[in-house]
Amino acid sequence: MPFAKWFVGGRLNASYICLDWQIQNGKGDKVAYYWEGEDYVRRVVTYRDLYREVNRLAHALREMGLKRGDRIAIYLPMVPELPIAMLAAARLGVIFTAVFSGFSAKALADRIIDAQAKVLITADGSLRRGKVVQLKSIADEALRSCPNVKKVIVFKRLDGNVNLVEGRDVWWHDVLPKNDVYVEPERMESNEILYLLYTSGTTGKPKAVAHSNGGYMVFVHSTQKWVFDVKESDVYYCTADIGWVTGHSYIVFGPLSHGITSVMYEGALDYPEPDRWWEIVERYGVTIFYTAPTAIRALMRYGEEWPNKHDLSSLRLLGTVGEPINPEAWRWYYRVIGKERCMIVDTWWQTETGGILISPAPNLAQFPLKPGSATFPLPGIDPEVVDEEGNPLPPGNKGFLVIKKPWPGMLLTLFGDDERYKEVYWSRFKGVYYTADSAIKDEEGYYWLLGRSDEVIKVAGHRLGTREVEDAFITHPAVAEAAVVGKPDPVKGEVIAAFVVLKKGQEAGESIIEQLRKHVRTELGPIATPEEIHVVNMLPKTRSGKIMRRLIKAVALGSTVGDISTLEDGASVEEIQRAMEEFRMSMGIRGP
Numbered sequence: 001m002p003f004a005k006w007f008v009g010g011r012l013n014a015s016y017i018c019l020d021w022q023i024q025n026g027k028g029d030k031v032a033y034y035w036e037g038e039d040y041v042r043r044v045v046t047y048r049d050l051y052r053e054v055n056r057l058a059h060a061l062r063e064m065g066l067k068r069g070d071r072i073a074i075y076l077p078m079v080p081e082l083p084i085a086m087l088a089a090a091r092l093g094v095i096f097t098a099v100f101s102g103f104s105a106k107a108l109a110d111r112i113i114d115a116q117a118k119v120l121i122t123a124d125g126s127l128r129r130g131k132v133v134q135l136k137s138i139a140d141e142a143l144r145s146c147p148n149v150k151k152v153i154v155f156k157r158l159d160g161n162v163n164l165v166e167g168r169d170v171w172w173h174d175v176l177p178k179n180d181v182y183v184e185p186e187r188m189e190s191n192e193i194l195y196l197l198y199t200s201g202t203t204g205k206p207k208a209v210a211h212s213n214g215g216y217m218v219f220v221h222s223t224q225k226w227v228f229d230v231k232e233s234d235v236y237y238c239t240a241d242i243g244w245v246t247g248h249s250y251i252v253f254g255p256l257s258h259g260i261t262s263v264m265y266e267g268a269l270d271y272p273e274p275d276r277w278w279e280i281v282e283r284y285g286v287t288i289f290y291t292a293p294t295a296i297r298a299l300m301r302y303g304e305e306w307p308n309k310h311d312l313s314s315l316r317l318l319g320t321v322g323e324p325i326n327p328e329a330w331r332w333y334y335r336v337i338g339k340e341r342c343m344i345v346d347t348w349w350q351t352e353t354g355g356i357l358i359s360p361a362p363n364l365a366q367f368p369l370k371p372g373s374a375t376f377p378l379p380g381i382d383p384e385v386v387d388e389e390g391n392p393l394p395p396g397n398k399g400f401l402v403i404k405k406p407w408p409g410m411l412l413t414l415f416g417d418d419e420r421y422k423e424v425y426w427s428r429f430k431g432v433y434y435t436a437d438s439a440i441k442d443e444e445g446y447y448w449l450l451g452r453s454d455e456v457i458k459v460a461g462h463r464l465g466t467r468e469v470e471d472a473f474i475t476h477p478a479v480a481e482a483a484v485v486g487k488p489d490p491v492k493g494e495v496i497a498a499f500v501v502l503k504k505g506q507e508a509g510e511s512i513i514e515q516l517r518k519h520v521r522t523e524l525g526p527i528a529t530p531e532e533i534h535v536v537n538m539l540p541k542t543r544s545g546k547i548m549r550r551l552i553k554a555v556a557l558g559s560t561v562g563d564i565s566t567l568e569d570g571a572s573v574e575e576i577q578r579a580m581e582e583f584r585m586s587m588g589i590r591g592p
């Protein structure tokens, strides 16, 4: 540690495991993905289809001069071409970074530049709530600041009515060889990088989490089996977007490495009606269903009549990921979706961990569940709840969750920045991996994951850094300073509440607030749209000039000074009290 290596000298190729090996096992005609567009267009993709398309695309990428160790970026919606692109890159040993198709031009450009990607794979567009998301024009805008991208491959999902830049852009269907080809998979050393996935941290700059070939594949394969107990006959539906780690591990590499059948859906969960997912479960006979608590809470709001319109009897296992699940949502999921027949796996993990670390594992053991607890660590995972000094806490106490031993799915590093990797994960407590989550281990050893203890917030399960959002505010010409906090929300878990100080002479009012909301949305993407924006005269700061975010959060939540006096590092109670009073007055809040 911190640079643990797995299966040193072992060689493999992730696309070989997910495709060639499956076909050798007689699964060529088995369905890999049932795909459904938001407009009800449907495709059935077998393992042989995937194999054929991956080889063709790998051939085209190789023709473009890409070779082992090069990087490409993938900016695709939820279409089968997304896993195809990932696997084609993996086949060549080309490191790919998939960027969530809801991200803005700027977010895409930042990632392309950081990864020094030479090729971008995108689409003309995609459908979301019946509207066209103009992916190609967003990509074009991003590419204005990415001279390193020499070629753009465009998949035609819609009518193809987009601008192709001469000499740079090519249609997917034109660049692929007409006939079947075979591309020999690169024999990757276990510890070479398979992919980079950018995730938010406590600075403004997203971190490039690097995952390995060997350790990662072993870990997602194992956890897919242990946690989801997958069987040959399963129809598995993970509702995540492949742009996030959940999709990488548990829509692409985990399920394909087992040769099972998955469902992939392009659009919004409530389009055209709030029963879209249940309709899908019924149509394909889904047996395993994996989603996020925020989605469950959103669907709960629409009422039971929507799931009750459909036959959900094929379901046997339900899962959640991404944030703590509140017992009320857990019970609804258990009763209304699982009809009190299905076990629920609450799976705790992170982009950095590659796969699930703490979760029930019905394939390995049976034990009683507790709604809201992710239960126990999986084999080989050695967590501990510790205090500020890193000392283990007795059961029942809230502390920081750390992992004491490396595990195969653990990130290799932050791409190009070993120092930052050490600093972020291995410096808070000596010799252990710092998760930045708070947790409690109860008397019976069950783990309760309580959310982030750092400046990272979860908005509808999406991970955002408060600094990142503040930086987006500051790029607006009217803004002098900004502070962003996460505020609890009954559906989204958390929403963004922002406090901004405007530049001198700038009028406060509805119009500027609307402008700022739009600005942040364009800078970062729709998931970062601030829910609340408060214009204030000043932000509370420590003597050393650090913004007191936790105090701001306390004000946003209406807490009192007593509750927060221990929260701000290095500030005295009087200092906090004074800052809080000034800040409250600045917000127009009077009285206790």
Ligand code: PRX
Residues within 6 Å of the ligand: 199, 245, 246, 320, 321, 322, 323, 324, 325, 346, 347, 348, 349, 350, 351, 352, 374, 435, 436, 437, 449, 450, 451, 452, 458, 461, 462, 463
């Ligand atoms: O705070 C934890 C929360 O999500 C964070 C990781 O976010 P991300 O890297 O986007 O990965 C999400 C998908 C793996 C964690 O630090 N989290 C994830 N799963 C759970 C959870 N919190 C509580 N319970 C969970 N099951």
